[in-house]
Amino acid sequence: MNTIECIKTRRSIRSYNGRPVDRELIVKAVEAASFAPSWKNTQVTRYIAIDDPALKERIASECSPYAGNSAVIRQAPVLVVTTMVRNRSGYERDGSFSTPKEKGWQMYDAGIAGQTFCLAAHELGLSTLIMGIFDEEKITSLLQIPEEQEVCALIAVGYTDENPAAPKRKTTDDLLKFI
C-alpha cells in the first residue's frame, strides 16, 4: 500500500470481529509511530495497550460517558490509551512556554503520533478508532497514570467487521488557497 492510498483508505471502525490482535503488531505500529515528528524531537507520546478483557470492561463501564464508545471498547480486542509526558512539548528548558500556543503543542504532537499509529496499523491489516470522549479523571485513576503524564486519547484496535464508506470530505477548494 502506498502512503496516499493508506491515508485515504483508513477508516474509523466501530464494529470489530472477535479475532484477537497479536501483541507484536501493536509493537510494530508503535515502532512506526515513534518516527512521527515532535516538538524539538521531545517524543512525549506514550502508549498503554490493554488487551485484558476485564480491564477493558472496567474502562467501558466506568470511564466512558458515551455508550457508543463503550460498545467499541468492549468489542475491540485491544484498547490503546495514549498519554503525553507533561511540561516538555512547547516548553523552554527554564519551564516557560516557547510560543503563545503554550501547552497546545503537546496535543499536536500526540495527534500526529496517534494518526501515524493508526496509519501503520492500517498497513498492518488492523482497524482503529480514535476516541476523544472519555472520563479523563476516572481513566487516569484506574490506570494509575503517573503525575508527570496526561491522557490524550483512546484508540480501539482490531479487525474490522464493517466496511464503511469514507464520510464526505471538503474539497481542496474549500480547504486550500494559494496567495
Ligand SMILES: Cc1cc2nc3c(=O)[nH]c(=O)nc-3n(C[C@H](O)[C@H](O)[C@H](O)COP(=O)(O)O)c2cc1C
Ligand atoms: C480527536 C478525535 C476524536 C474522536 N472521537 C471520537 C469518539 O469519541 N467517538 C467516535 O465514535 N469517533 C470519534 N472520532 C472519529 C471521527 O468521528 C472520524 O474520524 C470522522 O468521522 C471521520 O471518519 P474517518 O476517520 O473514517 O475518516 C474522533 C476522531 C478524532 C480525530
